[in-house]
Ligand SMILES: Nc1ncnc2c1ncn2[C@@H]1O[C@H](COP(=O)(O)OP(=O)(O)O)[C@@H](O)[C@H]1O
């Protein structure tokens with residue numbers, strides 16, 4: 001009887017903690033959709049294609065921010081995925097080489113680094129020499145932010161595969177490249193893709209590394225070597241303004257950001273399945 | 275000519291000496307068993323023969339191994355590994371690939387065949403050789419990890435045979451199988467030794483007695499006794515061998 005009670009209490013406690021852990025996520029999702037969807041409905045497609053309206057004027061949209069976000073996300077993925085994957089492969093395959101040891105340390109440091117400092121670093125090495133903020137600098141900062149996630153998960157994926165698969169690969173006369181990319185990483189697809197996903201999630205949601213790099217603009221020419229807007233940057237600046245239509249637009253932009261997030265997330269999930 | 279000649283082979287992992295002067299002659303087209311208690315260096319010895327042991331960065335080897343008269347240490351590594359196939363203790367077909375792809379992947383990578391008709395032929399041939407064809411012929415596109423353990427191991431044998439090796443290394447190929455599947459593999463080895471030189475590691479004297487023509491007893495990195503299987507089992511010259519084959523060390 002007493003034991004039953006103890007078991008039940010334990011289950012109740014575990015359930016309550018789990019609820020407590022996921023509740024904030026639901027709260028965020030709920031408030032974003034609750035406040036944002038009516039905005040999208042009110043502004044219509046112009047919300048995706050238009051530019052920022054003057055204060056307290058109806059209409060307008062967040063196109064420059066979407067454009068900036070997408071270009072910087074795509075650029076940073078194009079740079080960060082290959083770099084991160086190769087770094088992870090190298091660390092896993094040559095664990096005792098001094099380059100691996102150095103790379104591992106650097107990755108841990110980046111991982112623990114406040115992302116705003118990554119932005120400051122890129123400002124020093126790119127923005128100042130170039131003389132202006134740019135989409136490229138923003139993308140580069142995002143690449144640095146995502147690198148350790150992609151590299152670490154790639155390394156973990158390779159390590160999680162039993163050694164004898166690698167051995168049989170060599171025994172069949174395959175080279176290391178083929179073994180890693182056609183066998184090991186395929187067997188550990190789940191861990192590997194999780195790393196890519198977390199990397200993508202990082203670059204699509206980060207604000208801080210963009211502040212000193214992309215600069216932010218409300219209207220852009222679209223050139224990659226010029227300052228760029230980004231959805232999280234817009235949200236960050238718009239909510240600080242005293243105009244109610246800017247607050248509306250910020251909520252709407254949050255829905256767009258979540259949607260981009262979900263599309264990336266779901267397509268990666270589908271990739272894992274197939 | 276012998277298929278494999280091992281001369282004064284020493285092997286160390288870091289400071290730990292594992293093989294301490296091995297000399298062996300392995301004739302062509304026989305099943306040559308290497309038996310001995312766990313940890314005596316059997317797998318290490320086997321993995322010298324296709325130079326897989328060199329994957330370990332701390333390994334140091336001295337001495338020589340000749341494959342049909344040529345030193346394996348002077349041979350192109352890919353060429354060596356095409357001539358010397360290997361089957362492992364844990365059945366390890368590539369779990370994410372189909373039965374068909376398991377066999378064709380290395381065939382394609384090694385440039386042995388590319389066209390579909392050629393590959394189809396190789397798959398059928400290899401599966402027949404490994405006594406697996408009839409069981410899987412209707413589901414070649416099925417993932418290999420859905421096979422039973424015994425079928426997986428025969429698929430691994432087929433995968434190795436598809437590269438047309440002359441020598442097959444088998445490291446305790448039945449250690450992780452149920453007795454019936456193990457029997458099938460033993461029958462298969464008896465069949466294959468007519469065409470291939472099979473070097474089989476086993477920690478079971480019974481298995482060595484059943485399937486091998488020659489046997490070497492390895493103990494603490496040294497060959498204690500080697501000879502025709504019948505002779506070694508009926509008339510062991512060394513007391514250690516006698517104790518091992520009668521199950522008193524192991
Ligand atoms: N990669 C390695 N690094 C260090 N020591 C090893 C390694 N592989 C095997 N050994 C050691 O070498 C000895 C022989 O191992 P092994 O060849 O696997 O023996 P067996 O196959 O007869 O059980 C054991 O003591 C084992 O611990």
Ligand SMILES: [Mg+2]
Nearest residue numbers: 316317318445
């Ligand atoms: Mg062993």
